[in-house]
Amino acid sequence: PQTPSSVTLLDGNSLAAKSLAACGVSHMFGVVGIPVTSLATRSVALGIRFIAFHNEQSAGYAASAYGYLTRKPGVLLTVSGPGCVHGLAGLSNAMVNTWPMIMISGSCDQADAGRGDFQELDQIEAVKPFSKFSVKAKHIKDIPNCVAQVVAHSAAGRPGGCYLDLPTDVLHQTVTESEAESLVAQAKLTLDNGTENVVGKKLEIETAVELLRNAARPLIVFGKGAAYARAEDELRKLVERTGIPFLPTPMGKGLLPDTHELAATAARSLAIGKCDVALVVGARLNWLLHFGEPPRWSKDVKFVLVDVSEEEIELRKPHLGLVGDARRVLELINKEVKDDPFCLGKSHPWVEAIANKAKDNVVRMEGQLAKDVVPFNFMTPMRIIRDAILAVGSPAPVVVSEGANTMDVGRAVLVQKEPRTRLDAGTWGTMGVGLGYCIAAAVAEPDRLVVAVEGDSGFGFSAMEVEVQKGIPFWFAPVSAILAKTLVRYQLPVVVIVFNNGGVYGGDRRSPEEITGPHKDDPAPTSFVPAAGYHLMIEAFGGKGYLVGKPDELKSALTESFSARKPAVINVTVDPYAGAESGRLQHKN
Numbered sequence: 001p002q003t004p005s006s007v008t009l010l011d012g013n014s015l016a017a018k019s020l021a022a023c024g025v026s027h028m029f030g031v032v033g034i035p036v037t038s039l040a041t042r043s044v045a046l047g048i049r050f051i052a053f054h055n056e057q058s059a060g061y062a063a064s065a066y067g068y069l070t071r072k073p074g075v076l077l078t079v080s081g082p083g084c085v086h087g088l089a090g091l092s093n094a095m096v097n098t099w100p101m102i103m104i105s106g107s108c109d110q111a112d113a114g115r116g117d118f119q120e121l122d123q124i125e126a127v128k129p130f131s132k133f134s135v136k137a138k139h140i141k142d143i144p145n146c147v148a149q150v151v152a153h154s155a156a157g158r159p160g161g162c163y164l165d166l167p168t169d170v171l172h173q174t175v176t177e178s179e180a181e182s183l184v185a186q187a188k189l190t191l192d193n194g195t196e197n198v199v200g201k202k203l204e205i206e207t208a209v210e211l212l213r214n215a216a217r218p219l220i221v222f223g224k225g226a227a228y229a230r231a232e233d234e235l236r237k238l239v240e241r242t243g244i245p246f247l248p249t250p251m252g253k254g255l256l257p258d259t260h261e262l263a264a265t266a267a268r269s270l271a272i273g274k275c276d277v278a279l280v281v282g283a284r285l286n287w288l289l290h291f292g293e294p295p296r297w298s299k300d301v302k303f304v305l306v307d308v309s310e311e312e313i314e315l316r317k318p319h320l321g322l323v324g325d326a327r328r329v330l331e332l333i334n335k336e337v338k339d340d341p342f343c344l345g346k347s348h349p350w351v352e353a354i355a356n357k358a359k360d361n362v363v364r365m366e367g368q369l370a371k372d373v374v375p376f377n378f379m380t381p382m383r384i385i386r387d388a389i390l391a392v393g394s395p396a397p398v399v400v401s402e403g404a405n406t407m408d409v410g411r412a413v414l415v416q417k418e419p420r421t422r423l424d425a426g427t428w429g430t431m432g433v434g435l436g437y438c439i440a441a442a443v444a445e446p447d448r449l450v451v452a453v454e455g456d457s458g459f460g461f462s463a464m465e466v467e468v469q470k471g472i473p474f475w476f477a478p479v480s481a482i483l484a485k486t487l488v489r490y491q492l493p494v495v496v497i498v499f500n501n502g503g504v505y506g507g508d509r510r511s512p513e514e515i516t517g518p519h520k521d522d523p524a525p526t527s528f529v530p531a532a533g534y535h536l537m538i539e540a541f542g543g544k545g546y547l548v549g550k551p552d553e554l555k556s557a558l559t560e561s562f563s564a565r566k567p568a569v570i571n572v573t574v575d576p577y578a579g580a581e582s583g584r585l586q587h588k589n
């Protein structure tokens with residue numbers, strides 16, 4: 001028997017770190033402090049990379065995007081109370097976008113809960129609306145199993161956010177090393193046995209293929225669920241075997257190249273307005289797709305929805321619903337097509353109509369893009385950025401995009417040729433995700449350059465995280481670049497391009513009769529400091545900053561920063577009156 005002095009004891013922090021490593025966690029994002037600092041340091045000692053942020057909100061956005069890009073839950077570590085509350089931004093973003101993520105927060109001592117303890121909050125209650133599963137480890141021995149549960153739930157079925165609560169007293173309890181080993185091994189076993197592979201329950205593949213075959217104007221729409229499912233090869237097969245035009249949602253862009261001859265992106269209104277059968281894969285018929293309703297869609301369109309979530313299909317009540325993983329379902333559809341092949345061909349009237357419309361629209365847009373407008377509007381710098389990104393070749397940069405006009409114009413102008421190379425404000429239209437997404441992309445996709453093209457307002461939410469970026473090239477679109485601190489510390493290849501038009505939507509757009517009252521001399525609620533020196537922020541941390549206002553200046557900043565593959569912020573001066581208030585969502589503001 002062992003004597004007490006020869007027994008090695010592990011505390012809750014060590015056991016949690018061990019459990020995370022055993023469950024396959026390789027990266028964590030977060031902000032350390034009481035009571036979780038040693039959970040972070042012990043995780044690092046076990047080989048987990050910990051990316052330390054300035055604010056849990058950005059770290060949470062990073063964890064959510066990491067989950068999307070890697071298919072493994074992104075892990076956010078926070079302190080108790082306020083740290084947990086800040087982290088809710090990331091957790092909710094993961095839920096809404098259906099990305100796998102785990103938030104782990106320390107919490108106050110269980111014995112002191114309800115008595116006003118340090119940073120006390122009922123965190124299990126607080127996370128409820130924003131998570132699909134949450135659990136509190138009430139004793140150290142619960143930790144390994146709780147970790148295995150959140151890992152399993154986050155990616156099972158429809159992915160989403162999960163929460164693990166680790167009270168201070170539990171983190172300070174101890175178990176022997178051998179007990180720890182056996183608890184971790186048991187938890188790992190449960191995780192491995194529980195891994196489900198969603199194949200779909202009632203795949204009415206034949207009906208789906210019949211509908212596509214008999215349609216006069218079929219369309220294939222795909223979204224970020226298909227991207228998450230790694231469905232690109234199956235989508236390409238389907239599109240090329242059937243000759244059906246396709247339309248990606250903003251983050252579905254790149255699953256098939258935007259330059260593909262069957263891409264209907266530039267003929268979107270025609271494609272959705274006139275199609276009679278739409279196969280929609282991993283994309284919700286929500287606001288982004290006009291709820292699948294007239295007037296944008298024809299009232300007679302038959303939707304065939306492929307989604308891993310049965311609930312989603314029940315909500316939309318499509319003509320036909322196929323519950324299952326997008327890649328697996330498309331595999332079966334392709335098999336069915338191959339057994340009885342069909343292809344519309346280029347001279348099919350529908351294919352031709354879409355191709356002609358797309359060509360006309362592209363020619364019109366290129367006409368606008370060709371002009372060098374100074375002071376910059378949104379189009380001129382976007383064209384220069386597009387060309388610089390295309391010149392990088394493969395592996396293509398990950399493009400992070402947010403802002404109103406900057407994101408709208410960027411979505412139309414920037415060309416995506418590879419899957420999962422676009423991260424934007426997403427389903428929730430979340431602004432402030434840029435820096436977190438850049439850091440996640442640089443960590444998850446180390447071979448790719450990361451280029452953020454964002455408005456100054458979007459940048460401002462979390463510009464301090466440029467400090468982390470150093471080594472990552474960040475393209476930040478000008479208008480709201482704050483301190484990109486995190487980028488610099490980890491030397492991430494991120495270039496942040498900030499479209500700086502001096503405010504939210506740019507200049508003061510109030511009518512004279514709106515400028516009244518005792519505070520009428522204050523700047524407009526939409527205004528920031530004009531000509532803010534966002535590029536100087538990254539220089540404060542040893543990164544490279546550029547201030548540009550002319551085409552040649554922008555071109556040379558892009559060439560230099562892209563080839564350096566080091567953290568940089570390019571502050572692009574944009575005419576404050578270019579673009580529209582609220583971008584393309586003016587009717588909602």
Ligand code: ADP
Pocket residue numbers: 096097098158159222223224225226228229249250251252281282283284285286288306307308309312324325326327426427
């Ligand atoms: P987008 O914003 O690109 O339109 P959404 O986020 O609205 O996409 O929709 C993504 C959908 O994909 C969600 O309804 C989600 O349930 C679904 N989904 C997630 N993972 C998979 C998967 N592996 N296979 C099929 N569908 C998936």
